[in-house]
Amino acid sequence: MKILVLIGNVPDTTTKIKFNADKTMFDATGVQWIINPWDELALTRAMELKETAGSGIETITVANVGHQETEATLRKALAIGADKAIRVDADAKDAFYVASQLALVSQGYDLIFAGVEASDYNGAAVGGMLAELLGIQSVSSVSGLQIDGGLVKITREIEGGSQALSVAAPVMAIVQKGIAKEPRIPAMRGIMMARSKPLEVVQPSETEIRMSFEAFDLPPAKAACKKFTEEQAKELIHALREEAKVL
Amino acid sequence: MSVLIYIDNQDGKIKKAGFEAASYGVALAKEAGVAAVAVSLGNVDESELAKLGNYGITKVLSCTDARFATLDNSAIAKALAVAANQSNANIVVLAHNNLGKAVAPRLAVKLNAGLVSNVTGLPISLQPFKVNKNVFTGKAIGHALIYTEKKVLTLSYNSFGVIEQAASAVIESFDPGLNASDFGLTVEQTQKVTGKILLSEAEIVVAGGRGMKGPENWTGIEQLAEELGAGTACSRPVSDEGWRPHGEHVGQTGKIIAPNLYFAFGISGAIQHLGGVSGSKVIVAVNKDPDAPIFEAADYGIVGDAMKVLPQFIEAVKELKA
Numbered sequence: 196m197k198i199l200v201l202i203g204n205v206p207d208t209t210t211k212i213k214f215n216a217d218k219t220m221f222d223a224t225g226v227q228w229i230i231n232p233w234d235e236l237a238l239t240r241a242m243e244l245k246e247t248a249g250s251g252i253e254t255i256t257v258a259n260v261g262h263q264e265t266e267a268t269l270r271k272a273l274a275i276g277a278d279k280a281i282r283v284d285a286d287a288k289d290a291f292y293v294a295s296q297l298a299l300v301s302q303g304y305d306l307i308f309a310g311v312e313a314s315d316y317n318g319a320a321v322g323g324m325l326a327e328l329l330g331i332q333s334v335s336s337v338s339g340l341q342i343d344g345g346l347v348k349i350t351r352e353i354e355g356g357s358q359a360l361s362v363a364a365p366v367m368a369i370v371q372k373g374i375a376k377e378p379r380i381p382a383m384r385g386i387m388m389a390r391s392k393p394l395e396v397v398q399p400s401e402t403e404i405r406m407s408f409e410a411f412d413l414p415p416a417k418a419a420c421k422k423f424t425e426e427q428a429k430e431l432i433h434a435l436r437e438e439a440k441v442l
Numbered sequence: 443m444s445v446l447i448y449i450d451n452q453d454g455k456i457k458k459a460g461f462e463a464a465s466y467g468v469a470l471a472k473e474a475g476v477a478a479v480a481v482s483l484g485n486v487d488e489s490e491l492a493k494l495g496n497y498g499i500t501k502v503l504s505c506t507d508a509r510f511a512t513l514d515n516s517a518i519a520k521a522l523a524v525a526a527n528q529s530n531a532n533i534v535v536l537a538h539n540n541l542g543k544a545v546a547p548r549l550a551v552k553l554n555a556g557l558v559s560n561v562t563g564l565p566i567s568l569q570p571f572k573v574n575k576n577v578f579t580g581k582a583i584g585h586a587l588i589y590t591e592k593k594v595l596t597l598s599y600n601s602f603g604v605i606e607q608a609a610s611a612v613i614e615s616f617d618p619g620l621n622a623s624d625f626g627l628t629v630e631q632t633q634k635v636t637g638k639i640l641l642s643e644a645e646i647v648v649a650g651g652r653g654m655k656g657p658e659n660w661t662g663i664e665q666l667a668e669e670l671g672a673g674t675a676c677s678r679p680v681s682d683e684g685w686r687p688h689g690e691h692v693g694q695t696g697k698i699i700a701p702n703l704y705f706a707f708g709i710s711g712a713i714q715h716l717g718g719v720s721g722s723k724v725i726v727a728v729n730k731d732p733d734a735p736i737f738e739a740a741d742y743g744i745v746g747d748a749m750k751v752l753p754q755f756i757e758a759v760k761e762l763k764a
């Protein structure tokens with residue numbers, strides 16, 4: 196079995212979000228870039244599966260659509276343990292564009308992992324679009340995954356509960372919390388080995404842009420918090436009814 | 443032309459997210475001067491579907507094929523594409539819940555449509571088509587432009603609300619023409635949390651963090667939640683420690699919720715936590731530390747001990763109800 200893990204390159208989750216002066220673009224100065232948290236968990240799960248005796252997993256490939264600067268993120272994925280990386284050399288313009296580029300390099304895998312959303316633009320789109328372009332099944336909100344005799348056994352979240360199901364490969368698993376416990380941190384040996392692992396750069400194909408962001412706003416500043424003392428706890432509850440009108 | 447609204451169901455029942463999508467779709471269709479059509483897939487009674495009339499829906503396409511119960515994303519997207527083409531829809535609206543966000547991207551590809559997920563209101567303009575969406579996990583709002591003729595939108599929960607307006611819904615049976623080979627999932631087991639308020643649908647949520655010290659101190663949180671008819675939630679370390687089930691974890695890497703009222707007891711208010719709750723209309727924080735960042739996000743707060751405040755809150759709510 197061959198696994199592909201899609202890797203989004205996003206600002207560190209503690210980044211203070213700011214935009215350029217005319218508010219048309221995210222201001223990336225001083226930003227630390229990381230593997231999108233879901234993708235990091237997906238890669239961790241892929242590694243665990245590969246290490247399971249008799250799993251039959253031959254290789255784990257990671258892929259990203261991005262410019263040269265995202266290579267550090269792909270190298271980190273290699274250091275965590277992926278065997279090979281592919282970068283489509285293009286701006287990640289919109290989800291359809293990214294999925295179309297990924298479709299060129301995603302043929303022949305039995306299991307593809309994507310994250311439920313990228314933590315920057317929260318598109319929640321690339322995994323599903325790629326599955327549709329490839330004409331394969333997709334299961335979303337995946338919180339657990341095993342491989343059992345060629346079948347992929349999945350646990351997913353549904354409204355108000357969870358569900359266990361099985362599906363034949365090839366399949367796209369769009370993952371969320373639970374797929375792995377803690378993301379793996381690259382070890383020194385992994386970092387050394389990553390340097391010599393293959394990182395293939397692929398040229399993009401011509402694809403239309405379907406959406407873009409014209410501008411961004413920060414949420415309106417909140418009014419100062421109304422403070423009550425411990426002794427006034429009941430008054431706070433009264434304020435929720437009379438003033439905020441939420442009770 | 444029309445706006446098509448996908449109304450998903452849970453075991454044959456339509457939930458608030460479905461009625462909210464209907465309300466939104468009806469308002470959007472009105473603005474665009476076109477018809478609003480709802481579509482339901484799976485075994486849902488006519489009496490249940492008729493409820494959509496209370497939210498202004500006049501026409502429902504219903505395919506009662508029980509196979510849709512497996513929530514097969516590919517099959518559902520296929521059926522919705524057929525419905526969209528039949529009703530000449532130029533916009534399709536889905537709820538941004540587990541199912542809606544899974545199906546929307548597939549549908550967008552089928553329809554050659556641009557997709558904007560997690561929209562927070564009606565379009566700012568129709569020509570060009572511009573609509574706001576949440577980005578950076580609630581830390582900013584993006585003004586998204588869609589260039590394609592057809593559009594797919596998923597609606598952020600509790601961002602539009604349900605709007606009641608009496609209409610009478612005509613239910614038409616709909617056959618998307620799928621075959622057995624269109625369904626590829628085998629469901630082996632379904633576990634539903636019963637008897638509890640669903641976190642994703644709760645109007646009020648009571649949450650606890652590491653400041654609660656241990657699982658034994660959750661009785662107060664549960665009691666307050668019960669008095670308020672609220673859902674319960676927690677910060678990530680609390681579910682990591684196993685003090686509370688994982689389903690309760692809210693934040694950037696957990697559930698993203700937007701209730702009308704959110705209580706945070708002993709939660710410091712880390713940026714990753716706030717990402718999941720900042721959409722709440724009103725936030726109440728109780729924390730011992732006056733400098734805890736949660737107070738910057740909160741509307742009401744008490745600098746104090748959660749254990750002392752909880753019993754008083756419970757008392758006060760009981761009194762209000764009496």
Ligand SMILES: Cc1cc2nc3c(=O)[nH]c(=O)nc-3n(C[C@H](O)[C@H](O)[C@H](O)COP(=O)(O)OP(=O)(O)OC[C@H]3O[C@@H](n4cnc5c(N)ncnc54)[C@H](O)[C@@H]3O)c2cc1C
Binds near residue numbers: 208679729746
């Ligand atoms: C990639 C990434 C993703 C993350 N995702 C999430 C996420 O989705 N959700 C999430 O919650 N976290 C997330 N985190 C973790 C986050 O950074 C914080 O560590 C976490 O939110 C802190 O949880 P807490 O507020 O419960 O605990 P703490 O930060 O330990 O805060 C406890 C608070 O309780 C107060 N306190 C103590 N005793 C009392 C008392 N008796 N009464 C009242 N107050 C008291 C303290 O003053 C303190 O403010 C993420 C972190 C990373 C790196």
Ligand SMILES: Nc1ncnc2c1ncn2[C@@H]1O[C@H](COP(=O)(O)O)[C@@H](O)[C@H]1O
Binds near residue numbers: 203233311322
């Ligand atoms: N530029 C990209 N390159 C590779 N994979 C991506 C890229 N953008 C998004 N993805 C994948 O798609 C998932 C969902 O992203 P999005 O649809 O952008 O919210 C991410 O978790 C990644 O797995």
